[in-house]
Amino acid sequence: MLKYSAILFDVDGTLIDSAPGILHTLEEVFHTMGVDTTNVNLRRYLGPPLRKSFGEHFSDKAKIEEAAERYRASYHEKGSHECAVFPGVPEMLRRLKEAGLVLCTATSKPTRVVTPILEEQGLAEYFDFIGGASMDESRDTKTAVVRYVLAQPMMQGKRVLMVGDRNDDMRGAADCGLDAAGALYGYGSREELEPFHPVILAKDCADLADQILHMAE
Template identity: 30%
Template sequence: MSFFSNSAAPDRFDAAIVDLDGTMIDTVGDFVAALNRMLDELGLPHVDAPAVNAMVGKGSEHLIHSVLRHVAAPGTEAALYHRALQRYLHHYLDVNGRHSTVYAGVPEGLQALRARGLRLACLTNKPTAFARPLLTAKGLDGFFDRVFGGDAFERKKPDPLPLIKTCEALGTSPARTLMIGDSSNDARAARAAGCAVMLVSYGYNHGEPIRAVDADGFVDSLDELGPLI
């Protein structure tokens, strides 16, 4: 049975744009490791995985602001921010991929999309310098025609600009492109860009129930997408 409405019929898709963190790879362990190294240098308390899970998804800058608001003394966030971001990026480059795992069904799902002739792009709010090595380390880079990080365009998801630009790079139109993600960021960007959107039921949705998000459908694993496309 198709999850898609008539306006987003599967036979209309020429391409798919796939989110990274929380959609293809569980990267919370990497985030926690890098953040806690940063916090050690700043003399601040550690954060744990449940707290970080609710903070990720809107780019490194937003993550650092959120963490500092969570652990730093009120009124000190602004003074700490720039050093915190610099040290976080330094440490993340070192731990990238060490504490992360590919979700079950991801390679199979990507292969099914490619087998149907879809062009694929990875679009993430993670910096490009982190996204590309992570995909390579996990053996997923070969599935994608293009990879764009959060620094690739002037604005990040949930703004529609990254999706529109990614469609242009793939040579497809938003109406013929499926967005696959794990959060309201992905869904809001897709809706504004004119893409259909499928969300996975796991991942990081800022601590909110994923099935409350406006989407065309939900899957529990990317390998469920094959019969739908």
Template identity: 25%
Template sequence: MTPRAILFDLDGTLIDQFQAIHRAFSLTMEKMGFPRPSFETVKKAVGGASISTMSKLIGPERADEAVNILRPIFEEEMLNGLVMLPGAKEILFELKKCGIKTAVLTNKYGPHAREVCRHLGLDDFLEFTLGANDTEWKKPNPKLTQFVLDKIKSTAEDTIYIGDSPYDYQTAQNASMDYFLTTTGTHSEEELSRLGDNINIKPNLLSILPHLIP
């Protein structure tokens, strides 16, 4: 069955922004008196909203303070090293050509997510981009997913979610949506396969495309 809509995660799925993310978190932590984290440490910590990532890196006690420091730093750094992941524009182009609606559902701060999609030209293909602070919920809360499904005028049965992390797997599971996970982001195939039996894992976006369009 051809889906009516596809929802995408952003970081590690459609884009690679980890260079800017690492630098912004490093500068924030250094400013607060913490040692700079390694690239891999930050990459493994992201996936939730910034408050969740900061809690993993420095503990919850000063996470709110850290996010307030982080946001303007990230706005200065956010386009540095930013690239689309291989196949991102191709898959969005093909889906739009087939009349399949697409949108981004991410835990990245909403205004930042939309700026990134605008900068890379991805919003030419997307119905919308919805991120953290755009609603009262965050992934993997099924209320957020239902809000997005209503907005894109689709149902869980007619929609597929594509992401790269356990957050994305849980988002799809909580909403009873079919899904694919790609290994272009924060987790390897081995790590993702530990989430359960018969996890739908693909190496990249283009390897998912034949499963979306007959």
């Protein structure tokens, strides 16, 4: 018997290389709101919730909300199309699905934002449930998103693994009592992920699928 019966996937940096669209949109929003990003490493905002990232530059809650709204409007129009599926993702998802695993997403992108992206990239069909953040602050952390997905009917009684590429993914898994797998091909690093003791560190999608499918109870 496989050790896990359900897998939760982060999206940005785990399934989809969405860096170009995210970075272009962040640059646009910061510029229009008067923030000089010359010495800011915007890549560290790949993955974490929007409000968390904007909170580093705006102390006023209304400004943070304005930045988030500007970002989402622009990202919907342009940035969401500036992405590509990581090599091997469809094959990985197909293998896991054929093995009988329940597949869900657990992403900091709002559900209504990530769903059309997954559809456009041909990945939506592999998922039993597309779980994401809410548009407001009610479900705005990775931990809250993971809890939301775990509460879904198809997840009851399942042995669950969380797959992601950033420390937010590892922390969300730990907060919910789940094992985690780290995608080293994403936006994080071994140094960022190892302190959370992931049960898997995968160099690519084929490696990730191999390790999941060879872990038995």
